[in-house]
Amino acid sequence: MAKPEDKQNRQGVGLRRELGLSHITMTGLVGAIGTGILFSTAKMAVMTGPAVILAWILGGIFYSFIGLTYAELGTVYPEAGGPSRYSLYTHGRITNMINAFADLLWYLFIPPIEAIAVVYGINYFAHNLLTPTGTPTLLGAVVAAVLILLMVPLNYFGVKTFGISNITLGTFKLILYLLVAIGIMATVFIPSNFTGLKGGFLPYGLAAMFMAIPYGMFAFGGVRVIPDFAEEMRNPRKDLPLAIILVVVAQVLIYILFSTAFVGAINWSKLNVTPGDWRSLVFISKTNPFLYLSGTYGGVAWVFIITLIVAILGPFIVGYIYLGGGTRILFAMGRSRYVPDLMRFIHEKYAIPYWSLITFGIIGILLAILTAPNTKRLRVN
Numbered sequence: 210m211a212k213p214e215d216k217q218n219r220q221g222v223g224l225r226r227e228l229g230l231s232h233i234t235m236t237g238l239v240g241a242i243g244t245g246i247l248f249s250t251a252k253m254a255v256m257t258g259p260a261v262i263l264a265w266i267l268g269g270i271f272y273s274f275i276g277l278t279y280a281e282l283g284t285v286y287p288e289a290g291g292p293s294r295y296s297l298y299t300h301g302r303i304t305n306m307i308n309a310f311a312d313l314l315w316y317l318f319i320p321p322i323e324a325i326a327v328v329y330g331i332n333y334f335a336h337n338l339l340t341p342t343g344t345p346t347l348l349g350a351v352v353a354a355v356l357i358l359l360m361v362p363l364n365y366f367g368v369k370t371f372g373i374s375n376i377t378l379g380t381f382k383l384i385l386y387l388l389v390a391i392g393i394m395a396t397v398f399i400p401s402n403f404t405g406l407k408g409g410f411l412p413y414g415l416a417a418m419f420m421a422i423p424y425g426m427f428a429f430g431g432v433r434v435i436p437d438f439a440e441e442m443r444n445p446r447k448d449l450p451l452a453i454i455l456v457v458v459a460q461v462l463i464y465i466l467f468s469t470a471f472v473g474a475i476n477w478s479k480l481n482v483t484p485g486d487w488r489s490l491v492f493i494s495k496t497n498p499f500l501y502l503s504g505t506y507g508g509v510a511w512v513f514i515i516t517l518i519v520a521i522l523g524p525f526i527v528g529y530i531y532l533g534g535g536t537r538i539l540f541a542m543g544r545s546r547y548v549p550d551l552m553r554f555i556h557e558k559y560a561i562p563y564w565s566l567i568t569f570g571i572i573g574i575l576l577a578i579l580t581a582p583n584t585k586r587l588r589v590n
Contacts, residue, residue: 222556224289229372235375241428247326257417271422283450319528327356346582361567551564
C-alpha cells in the first residue's frame with residue numbers, strides 16, 4: 210500500500226491547519242446551496258409535482274451514505290484533495306489516475322457553471338447577456354470569465370482568509386436564502402397544491418419521483434468538498450465527520466423549505482396554466498425559477514430584490530469554494546505525479562498551492578468563454 214506524502218513539499222513549506230469546525234461546516238453548506246436549490250427544485254417539481262419534497266428527503270438519505278464514506282476515509286487520510294488519493298492506497302496507480310482525472314473533470318466545470326448562473330441574475334439588469342435559448346452571448350461569456358477571475362483572490366490569500374470569507378459571506382447568504390423562501394411563502398402560498406389537485410401528492414407516480422432525484426443529487430455536492438480541505442483542518446478526526454453530518458442535515462431542511470415554498474407558490478390562473486399540470490411549468494425551469502415567481506407576483510418588492518441578490522451572490526460563493534476544492538484536487542494529483550510538479554508548489558507566505566489555483570482558474574475562464582455560441586448572437590439593446 211502506498212504511503213501518504215510528507216506534509217511538506219520539497220520547498221520545505223507545508224499547508225497550514227487553520228480551519229475549525231465552523232469554517233469547514235459553512236464551507237460545505239454554502240458550497241452546496243447555489244444553483245441546485247434555485248434551478249433543480251423547479252426542474253424536479255416539473256417531473257414529479259409536490260413529491261419534489263420527498264425526492265429531496267430521499268436524496269439526502271442516499272447522499273448521507275456517501276458522506277459517511279468520506280468521513281471515515283478523511284479521518285484516516287486527512288490530505289488536501291484526499292478523495293482523489295484514497296484509491297491510490299487501495300487499488301494502485303492506474304485506478305487512482307482514472308479516479309483523480311474524473312474528479313478533476315467534475316470540479317473544472319463547477320466554477321464556470323456557477324459563474325453562468327450569476328450571469329442569469331445579472332441579465333435582469335443588462336438584458337444582453339443571454340441568447341433567446343438561454344445560453345450566454347459572447348458578452349455573457351466574458352462576464353462569466355471575469356467572475357471566475359474575481360473568485361481567485363478569495364482563495365489566494367491563505368486558507369484562513371478563505372475560511373473567514375465563507376463564514377462572513379456564507380452567513381449573509383443563508384439569511385438571504387431563508388428570507389427568499391419565507392418571503393415567497395408569505396406572498397403566495399396555496400395549500401391545495403400539495404394534495405388537492407389531480408393526482409394528489411404523487412401526480413406522476415413513484416417512478417417519476419425517483420427519476421427526479423438525480424437532478425437534486427448535484428445540489429448535495431457540498432459534502433464532497435469538505436475532505437478536500439482535511440489537511441488544513443485543525444482537528445480533522447473530530448471536525449470532519451461532524452461537519453459532514455451537519456451539512457447533510459442542514460441541506461435537507463433547507464431544500465424541504467424551498468421545495469415547499471415553490472409548490473405552494475404556483476398560482477395556476479396567474480401563470481395561465483391548467484391546475485395540476487406540473488409538466489407545463491417547464492417554462493419556469495428555463496430561467497431562475499424563484500426570481501421569476503417573485504417578479505411575476507410582485508406585491509412584496511423586497512422579496513424580488515432579495516431573490517435577485519441571491520441569484521447573483523449565491524452561485525458566486527459556490528463557485529469560489531469549488532475553485533478552492535478543485536485547486537486541492539490538482540495539488541493532490543501533483544503529489545501523485547499525474548500532473549507537473551509545479552502543481553505541488555506552495556506559496557511561502559499564504560501556504561496555498563498557488564500554481565494549482567492559477568491553472569484551475571485559467572481553465573475555468575476558458576471554459577466560460579467557450580459557452581458563447583458565436584459573436585453573431587451578441588445582442589445589445
